[in-house]
Amino acid sequence: MNRSIGLRAKTYFLAVASCGVAAASFLGCGSGGGAAGDKDVVAMVQSSKAKASDLSMADVAALVGSAVSQAGGLEFIEDGQTVVLKPSLITLYQDAGMTDASVTVSGIATDWRVVKAVADLVRAKNPSGKILVMEGSRLLTSMVYIVLGYTSDNFGSSVDEFVALEGSSCSDSSTADLEERAAPSGKKYWVNKRYVGADVVISISTLETDAAAGIGGAVENLGIGATPAGQYGSGDNSVDCTRVKIDQSSPENIGEFIRDYYRLRPADFVVMDGLQGLEHGPLPVWDDSGTYDYESSIKNMRLILAGRNAVAVDTIEALVMKCDPKKVPFLSKLEADGLGTTDAAKITVLDKQPSEVAQPFAGKQTAICPGT
Amino acid sequence: MKRSYVLLCVLVPATVAAFVFPGCDSGGGGTTTRTTTPSTGGTTSSGGMTSTGGTTSSGGTTSSGGTISTGGTTSSGGTTSSGGTISTGGTTSSGGTTSNGGTTSSGGRTGTGGRTSGSGGAAGGAGGSETGGTQATGGSSQPGGTTGTGGRGMGGAGTGGRTTGTGGAATGGTTSTGGTTTPTTAFAKNSIAYTGCSMANNIGNGNKRAGNGVMWNSDSYGTGAMVVQNWTSSSSSSWSLFDQKMNSIGGKNTVKGVMVQICIFSSRATDDEVRQMITAAKAHTNPGTHIYLVGQPQYEAGHECSLAGTGGAKWTDDEAKKIAGEGIADVSYLGKFMLDSTKGEVMSDTCHATSSGEDAMAKQANAFFPAN
Numbered sequence: 001m002n003r004s005i006g007l008r009a010k011t012y013f014l015a016v017a018s019c020g021v022a023a024a025s026f027l028g029c030g031s032g033g034g035a036a037g038d039k040d041v042v043a044m045v046q047s048s049k050a051k052a053s054d055l056s057m058a059d060v061a062a063l064v065g066s067a068v069s070q071a072g073g074l075e076f077i078e079d080g081q082t083v084v085l086k087p088s089l090i091t092l093y094q095d096a097g098m099t100d101a102s103v104t105v106s107g108i109a110t111d112w113r114v115v116k117a118v119a120d121l122v123r124a125k126n127p128s129g130k131i132l133v134m135e136g137s138r139l140l141t142s143m144v145y146i147v148l149g150y151t152s153d154n155f156g157s158s159v160d161e162f163v164a165l166e167g168s169s170c171s172d173s174s175t176a177d178l179e180e181r182a183a184p185s186g187k188k189y190w191v192n193k194r195y196v197g198a199d200v201v202i203s204i205s206t207l208e209t210d211a212a213a214g215i216g217g218a219v220e221n222l223g224i225g226a227t228p229a230g231q232y233g234s235g236d237n238s239v240d241c242t243r244v245k246i247d248q249s250s251p252e253n254i255g256e257f258i259r260d261y262y263r264l265r266p267a268d269f270v271v272m273d274g275l276q277g278l279e280h281g282p283l284p285v286w287d288d289s290g291t292y293d294y295e296s297s298i299k300n301m302r303l304i305l306a307g308r309n310a311v312a313v314d315t316i317e318a319l320v321m322k323c324d325p326k327k328v329p330f331l332s333k334l335e336a337d338g339l340g341t342t343d344a345a346k347i348t349v350l351d352k353q354p355s356e357v358a359q360p361f362a363g364k365q366t367a368i369c370p371g372t
Numbered sequence: 373m374k375r376s377y378v379l380l381c382v383l384v385p386a387t388v389a390a391f392v393f394p395g396c397d398s399g400g401g402g403t404t405t406r407t408t409t410p411s412t413g414g415t416t417s418s419g420g421m422t423s424t425g426g427t428t429s430s431g432g433t434t435s436s437g438g439t440i441s442t443g444g445t446t447s448s449g450g451t452t453s454s455g456g457t458i459s460t461g462g463t464t465s466s467g468g469t470t471s472n473g474g475t476t477s478s479g480g481r482t483g484t485g486g487r488t489s490g491s492g493g494a495a496g497g498a499g500g501s502e503t504g505g506t507q508a509t510g511g512s513s514q515p516g517g518t519t520g521t522g523g524r525g526m527g528g529a530g531t532g533g534r535t536t537g538t539g540g541a542a543t544g545g546t547t548s549t550g551g552t553t554t555p556t557t558a559f560a561k562n563s564i565a566y567t568g569c570s571m572a573n574n575i576g577n578g579n580k581r582a583g584n585g586v587m588w589n590s591d592s593y594g595t596g597a598m599v600v601q602n603w604t605s606s607s608s609s610s611w612s613l614f615d616q617k618m619n620s621i622g623g624k625n626t627v628k629g630v631m632v633q634i635c636i637f638s639s640r641a642t643d644d645e646v647r648q649m650i651t652a653a654k655a656h657t658n659p660g661t662h663i664y665l666v667g668q669p670q671y672e673a674g675h676e677c678s679l680a681g682t683g684g685a686k687w688t689d690d691e692a693k694k695i696a697g698e699g700i701a702d703v704s705y706l707g708k709f710m711l712d713s714t715k716g717e718v719m720s721d722t723c724h725a726t727s728s729g730e731d732a733m734a735k736q737a738n739a740f741f742p743a744n
Contacts, residue, residue, distance in 0.1 A: 097596020098570045100679075100721040139597070143637050147678065169639065237608075239601045239637050 039348040040312035040341065043070035044274075044320075046352045047302040052105040052275040055302070057113050064117035064271060067306035070350045074269065077125040081199035082132065085122070085159070086267075087115050088205045088221045089137045092147040094294040096285045103149045107276035107298045108283060110204050112149035114273040114304070118204055119158035131158065134195055136165030136225055140239045165192050166229035170241035173230040183260035184337070190231040196265045203267040203310055207274035207301060207317055208281030209363030211288075212248040213255060214328045216281055217317045218270040218310035223258030223330065226265070251365055255329025259337070262310075262330070266339065270313040274303030277321070279361040279371065289364045299359055303352070311340020312347045319344060319354040321361035323369035559586040559628070559741045562621040564664075567603050567614060567653060568633025570596040571668045574725035575709065578734030581727075584743040587631065593617040600634060600641035604648040606655045614656060629662040629741075631706060634688040636668070638681030646695050650703055664706035664740075665692040669725065669733060672712050677723035706740060709733045 045066045047055055055063075068074060077083060087110035094101040094108060101108045115133060122131055133155075137144040141164035145151065150162055166172055178190045195201070205221035213220050229241035247253040277299030278284075284292035303320070307313040311334050318325035325331050325342040335342050344354070362371025564587040566572050576590030583589060593613065602610040618627060630653045634646055650663050667688030668680060677685045689708055696705035710732075711717045717729030725733060 093597060095596065096594045097598065098573060098594075098724065099719070100724075140637055140639055143639065143679070143681075146638070236605060237601045239599055239639060 039346055040307065040309040041071055041348045041350060042305060042307040042309075042313050042316045043067045043350040044303060044305045044316065044352040044354075044357070045070070046357060047275075049302065052300050052302050055105065055275060057116075060111065060113040060275070060304075061117040061120070063275075063304040064114055064306075065121065066351075067304040068118070068121055068269075068271060071269075071306035072308055074121055074125050076268070077122060077200055078129075079126050080129045081126055082130040082194075082197075083122050083126060083200040083202065084195055084198040085115055085118055085131065085133045086195075086201060086203050086222060086226060087112075087133065087135055087150070088216065088225055089135050089141070089144050089148055089150070090225070090282045091138050092144045093283075095283075099294075100147060103147075105276040107206060107208065107278035108281075108294075109144075109148050110206055110273045111275055112154055114271065114275070115150070115204050116155055116158060118202060118271050119155060122200075122202070123158045129199075130160050132161050132163050132194065132198070133159050134163040134165055134192070134226070136227060136229055136241060138240070138242050140164070140170060140241070141166060143239075163192075163194065165195065165226060166233075166241050169238035170229045170233050171235050171238045173235055175231075178228055178231070181264050183263050185260050187260055189261055189264060190228055191226070191261075191264050192228060195226055198265075200268045201265055202269045202271060204271045204273065206278065206281075207272055207303065207305070207320065208278040209321060209323065209361050209365070209369045210281055211286055211364040212251065213258060213330060214251045214363065214365040214368035215314065215318050215321065215323055215325075217314040218267055218272060219262050219314050219330055219334065220258055222265065222267060222310075223260075223262040224254075227261060251368065252329045255333060258330040259333040262334065263337070263339070267310040268308070270305070270307050270310050272303075272305035272313055272317060274301045274305055274317070274320070277301040277303075277359070277361060279321075279369075280363060287364045289366075299361065301357065301359070303357060309340045311335060311342065315340075315342045315344060315347060316349055316354055318342075318369075320358050321369060322358050322372070323361065323363070324367075327368045558744055560626075560744055561585045562588060562626050563628040564588065564631060564737075564741050565614070565618060565627045565629070565657070566631040566633065567598075567610070567649070568595055568631075569598045569602075569635035569668075570724055571635055572631075572633045574669070574730045575733045575737055577727075578725070578730030578732070579737060582731040582734035582738075584738040584741070586741040586743050587737045588617065588621065592620060599636050600645050600649055603632075603652060604645050606652040608652075611652060611656055618656070624658045624661075627657055627661060629664055630657060631664045631666055631737075634665065634667050634691050636680050636684055636688055638679065638684060640681070640684060640687060641691070643691075643695065646691060647700070650695070650700060654702070660702060663700075663703040665696045665703060666706040666709065667692045669709040669711045669729075671710070671718065672714060675713050675718070675722070678721065679723045709736050 043066070045063050047059060047063055049055060049059065089109045091108065092100055094106060104111050104113060119131055119133075133145075133150060135141050135145070142162075145162045145164070152159075167174060167177060175190065177193055179193050179196065180188050181191055181196065182188050201222070203218040203221050205218045206216060208216040210216040210220060213224075224243060224246065227243055227246070229243065232243040232245045233241050234244050246257050278297055279299060280287040280292040280297045284294050284297040301320070305313055305316060307316075311331055314328070314331055315325040318328060318331075325344075328342070331340075331342050334340055341347065360371050361369055363369035562585070566576065566588055568575075573590050573593075573595045576588060576593060576595070579585075579587050579589040580591065593616075595610070595613070598610045602608055605611070618624060621627075632649060632653050634641065634649075646665075650665070653663055654661065667690070668677065668685045670685060670689055671677065676682055680688065693705050696703055711725055711729045712732075713722075715728070717726055717732055718724070719726055719729075
């Protein structure tokens with residue numbers, strides 16, 4: 001197992017800032033790099049196509065390949081390892097259960113094509129290892145996978161298994177597949193054994209605000225989305241995996257949980273699906289600060305971000321949304337723990353700069369994301 | 373609560389009736405002839421306005437006699453008599469809006485009599501020595517009809533119809549099995565509540581445009597994603613929402629019936645979960661409030677709803693019939709809501725109704741629950 005690589009972004013040497021602008025030309029560019037001096041590196045590429053919905057599978061693969069390559073690539077992955085790809089599939093609906101989310105570029109869930117592109121890159125480095133897609137949705141994940149295109153038909157041999165972190169149902173309270181681990185804070189948490197024991201974890205999140213935590217992103221994707229619903233949900237509903245036992249009453253409270261849980265198994269690499277951004281996330285209808293609909297909440301960003309430090313990637317994500325990363329409790333806590341920085345001056349952003357692509361994203365936590 | 377016997381095949385447009393009761397159209401042929409009006413005798417006698425006798429008698433407006441008599445608006449007599457709006461007589465008489473007589477009489481909106489264990493229907497006359505067969509029990513709340521008098525059917529003494537039943541010549545029994553089905557306008561505004569998921573919400577949406585006011589509409593009552601498991605606990609948030617809606621339309625005393633929809637994800641539901649849902653519905657309404665059990669909307673042949681999984685939508689209808697046939701007091705099977713994707717009534721997600729589909733289902737609801 002090689003679990004130390006995820007937090008070693010600062011040891012990289014090769015700056016790849018000279019890579020081209022056109023996303024389609026990025027494949028193979030800047031391999032082996034990922035850091036500029038002591039700074040964390042975040043690569044951000046944007047498609048030249050007008051709309052996220054215009055992107056083809058080839059376009060998505062090119063964008064992902066470019067961003068991953070500029071961010072240092074996946075050279076740290078060795079053949080035979082177990083690699084977990086963790087998308088964010090919080091729900092299959094775009095509203096209060098009346099309309100399915102689009103299978104691609106919904107902004108609500110990670111586009112399966114992004115995960116497929118990452119899986120193909122991982123498989124190239126790891127032909128005989130295990131590649132697992134693992135997720136714990138708010139609904140029965142096995143069903144969410146199917147509805148959102150996470151199927152063997154779409155992924156072929158690039159993924160070995162789609163794992164529902166809740167187990168057999170949202171009320172599956174069995175701990176046979178879990179282990180209890182203590183966070184640095186001393187608190188104990190239940191975590192899936194295969195997830196926490198994986199050689200590599202890649203967080204593949206969306207680009208969105210979050211009603212509870214302030215922003216979504218790479219850290220929150222693991223800090224909440226990797227929790228087993230049988231332990232953190234109500235336990236009495238087999239298809240509703242909402243983590244009601246996690247205190248989400250304030251960004252501070254949920255931030256404390258995310259900090260602890262994320263530290264149980266930090267990401268080794270991050271790819272962020274910013275093809276379609278979403279304000280009033282994670283789902284506009286859940287943002288009870290007003291009445292918001294899906295169509296008016298999506299943001300045509302056409303972005304893919306990548307990096308080896310999740311805190312750094314989330315910091316750039318926050319700036320893209322014109323949110324204040326220093327006001328996101330889980331980021332500032334992890335920064336204090338030494339797991340990354342929220343100081344943009346200490347992050348090298350390759351290719352597109354936040355100032356070039358930023359748009360105001362509104363969220364429930366207006367102190368973090370004012371929407372202006 | 374007022375009740376009505378509704379000859380749907382007669383009262384509603386043929387297109388609607390055909391969706392709701394497949395037997396409304398002329399049925400399949402027999403070993404002898406395919407007839408229209410009437411069809412009598414033969415091994416298999418089906419279709420036509422009147423289908424009588426034969427080993428198997430099915431379909432048609434009136435289907436009676438024979439060993440098995442199924443479907444049709446009126447299905448009576450025979451060893452097994454089931455389906456249809458009125459199902460009477462025979463050894464086993466089940467299903468249909470009105471099911472009475474016979475050794476075992478179960479299901480149906482109004483079930484009466486039965487010689488031994490007629491379980492009656494929703495609000496129908498109780499069996500037993502008073503109004504039904506020798507030892508029949510069941511029927512939910514009210515014995516007999518208002519003025520109807522039953523003849524002595526094959527399965528025991530028939531029971532009267534609700535309003536003007538006068539009996540008639542029974543083909544399956546010795547004499548008649550009870551009253552008529554004089555359609556009445558029986559339901560007051562907002563007297564029929566509903567529970568279910570987005571599919572029920574679809575009906576509620578349609579009720580706003582094409583409803584007759586009897587069944588609730590979806591105003592301030594979004595039930596998206598609320599599958600069976602969300603309704604099993606009487607204290608769930610779904611029931612809180614139900615209570616809010618009920619209070620907004622006048623409270624418990626306004627509600628005389630609840631259409632309880634069995635809505636599932638691909639993981640389906642257990643029999644116990646469906647029963648728990650019924651129990652919860654009773655807990656939230658006045659004693660004697662009738663439960664009309666119904667599955668998810670059904671589709672044209674070959675169409676599947678992906679959220680429910682292959683065969684899932686049909687399973688919900690089968691489950692509704694099965695649980696309604698268990699003889700639970702004040703519970704009956706309502707019938708089918710139908711959607712036709714070839715007519716633009718189904719969204720691209722393969723499950724939910726379009727606006728025209730919502731309106732179509734609202735009209736079907738109007739037929740189930742005529743306004744007074």
